[in-house]
Amino acid sequence: MLTLSRRSILLLAAGLPVLAGACTPSPPSLAAGLSRRTAGLSPSPGATALVNFDTTPFPFHGAAPGRGKPFMDVTDGARLGHSSLRNGVLWEDQTYADKRVLLSIPRGFDPRRPSALVVFLHGNEARLDRDVRDRQGVVRQLAASGINAVLVVPQFAVDAKDSSAGRFWEPGVFAQFLGEAGRRLAELNGTPEAAFVFDAAPVVIVGYSGGYLPAAAALRYGGAGRRVRGVVLLDALYGEDDTFESFVLHRGPGFFVSLYGKSSRAGNEALKRRLAARGVPMGDDSLGEAIGAGAVAFVDAGDAVPHGDFVTGALGGDPLTAVLSRLRGFPRSPAPGLLASE
Template structure:
């Protein structure tokens, strides 16, 4: 796979037509009302922070769907833990108590333009600061894409080999999380009254590796409905094939994109065959110049990039930026193509 220059990414993102359904024209009265409410807002100066939330995946004291025992099934004199065949016991106070969420608003984010929320769901053995923010550069890749979107990345199991979705398994909790995210984003941007900008913004779910399980939980139980307009999987299709197939069949103008290597190739090939058998048009092995409304794209990134480096090195580097740059309807700076240079 060839790498993409910064100029190519900017040109692809700039000036693309609206993603049908994600940003369909509002009735005149609604559009006028939105224009009035955002008239005094200027592009953001940008901000990134780890912010404490009230509604988070963990702590979680419920049961996993389909199982008959509580998630926290170990009690050692009041110290709660979760047992599994792979890990033994993971303790709540070490692995399941982090309530901070990584938020990022790119410099130049314009609340007056169509906007989206990118929800990034990390993989195993991850920390938001060390891995999602610093090593994988997820906020940087969003900024690079020129997408008029903000980043929301919740912490799941902290630095542990666990893909559990936690409270995202509870009906409606993902929608509650998005509601709080709107308020926290507006506060981070220094304009608390502008939470309405994020309240109904379309959501793009991005799951890396073990993040497939929280992504599936958000789709199945989350209560966000058609607000979820895209699913992007980064070497992540290890299960929940029924859930992702259902999203594709019901996607309307939404998009489904899966980039993969050796680690998740079997799951991707199985889902691709299943969709093809149901008559779903599938684009293979290339992102193309743009991802059209309703697009379903599978790209085999090959075996050269180790799974642990996929978010930074697949497709020649920064694959998340490459995908987001191709999603129609949310250019942060439509004039970027006019000023971009090599």
């Protein structure tokens, strides 16, 4: 007899895999319900946009964990600012006021199929349009991967040397952000009635460089729980070792992949030693042909590619595509007869 948890039933009803890397067939009654909910849906023509959100990392008027003062600790009349050792004062209206989120739905994305939601957390000195979309080609790399996934990229500190997680340090805010992303993606796709597809999709967190800090905050405080099915670090392991170690140790069917070069090699090698001491099986310093449920992989990309070009140049080019294309369970172009609505 098949026994399902309430969470599993909700995922199956949305046409989503219960385990990362494996699609679980739904019972006839659930499949019939899914057919009714997705009967009018079809593959997306594709869309990319910068969208204003209500729930975003910034503005942030709390305090970072372990700090005894507000994040915005400088005032100049009505103007607020954040003091830092690397930057001096960063003013809120210039650096921490952008509430836009980059959303992208690849052409051919099929809401009737199991899907994933990729959250990309950029590093320092970045803008969503100039850097994430245009220079690093993150939208293009997701589209080229061939997986049935959508992209969500929140703006953190604008064009500044700052890795702060902002409101992602607040309990539950990351989960709220994901909820809003589901609604906004459905609107962007022109199918607001299909928000449930995005709202329940398993989440893959990708952190590049300073994005490790928001990634760790999302894992530790975010409230998304088992919905986070994978973590990918791109030359990004500069700290928060305990948080990433905890994710790996409790990952269940989730996966963890860290690609690194000279910049973060020390941090990666240290975490590898910690995990090995705990008996965690790891790959052979390569991505292999597939990234399955429970996979843990550390891949040394060498020193040839500078840290600033890592997102486009590592592993011979387009490392994000290389990782995402190896995920199983989310084909964008399924074989005939495998559509959830059939």
